[in-house]
Amino acid sequence: MTSAAAKRIASLDPVTDCQEIARLLMTCEFSWDIERALEFALFRTYAVPSISGLLARTGEFECRPRKRYDDTELILSEMIENGFDSAPARCALARMNDMHSRYRIANEDMLYVLSTFVIEPIR
Template structure:
């Protein structure tokens, strides 16, 4: 089956065409996979106490997790869909830097979050996508987020993809550790994802499926229980099976634009300059760990 978009991607140069590579991968080739991968990329950042503690202190993520999720997605989609130097892309980047500028975030934490946006989608697609990524596509993803990092004033971004992956792996190995704030942020995120698919009464049945997608260090950092290895294999093999028939489907003729998805957070639409606004509650929600 001829695939014009897939074939066109093969001819793109990751050094200069990285914006087009990202747009075609995220909006045409792997829209569902990309969104799921970025959700789990966020999970990995919340396993770091210095990152989860900052989110917890705002009170926003626990009290309004859907808004925080939508704001993050929309800013990234605005940049991917419109380009760095477009009017909307510049506005989204400006808004992102304004949001982050209010907090004392360490450069190494910024760098790790950036690395998860590079490598979690690559890993997800390698495991569950309908086809494998080409080398120029992986490098295009790396170049896109390296450029994003430079425009966010993130320092010491590795010059090549292998060094950046080494940083990603080593940072997780040395910084993942259990903290109660991890549990609260991780639980709020997991409940949010379950709410996309299940009524609340069925969330306890859905938790094992999300836990099954997490490796042991990630589960331990959140204080989540580990599901049995056979169940992990069942969940992951089911996702792999999903990808197999997709290779025989006709390619997408229209882009799946994340900025056009209807979101309950913004039923009447949104303004870029209003994304990420929040009102800190008088007291941050506190709770105790339940039997997870």
């Protein structure tokens, strides 16, 4: 049986409705799978020496691993559930930038972390 979300996705245009398709896939059709993929994506970032070194120096590895995960999930959820250009998404992105601004993080590391959240769920 096809779900209501799957029927809705099939009726949408992939170019103009890509954000709605992503939202439905992540929140309705594959929420469990996406959650596991994002967990794995976050885990993969720990294998990068410059990233894991920063996390170790700041105590994020030892003292706050759950908080780091929750913050990441909440920020990504705001963007997916409300649309990239929405006020909640802009606020979440500003919060993420503020949280990271106190550290010297190479752009390559920021891009790597971002790419894991894009690529891992579709692997």
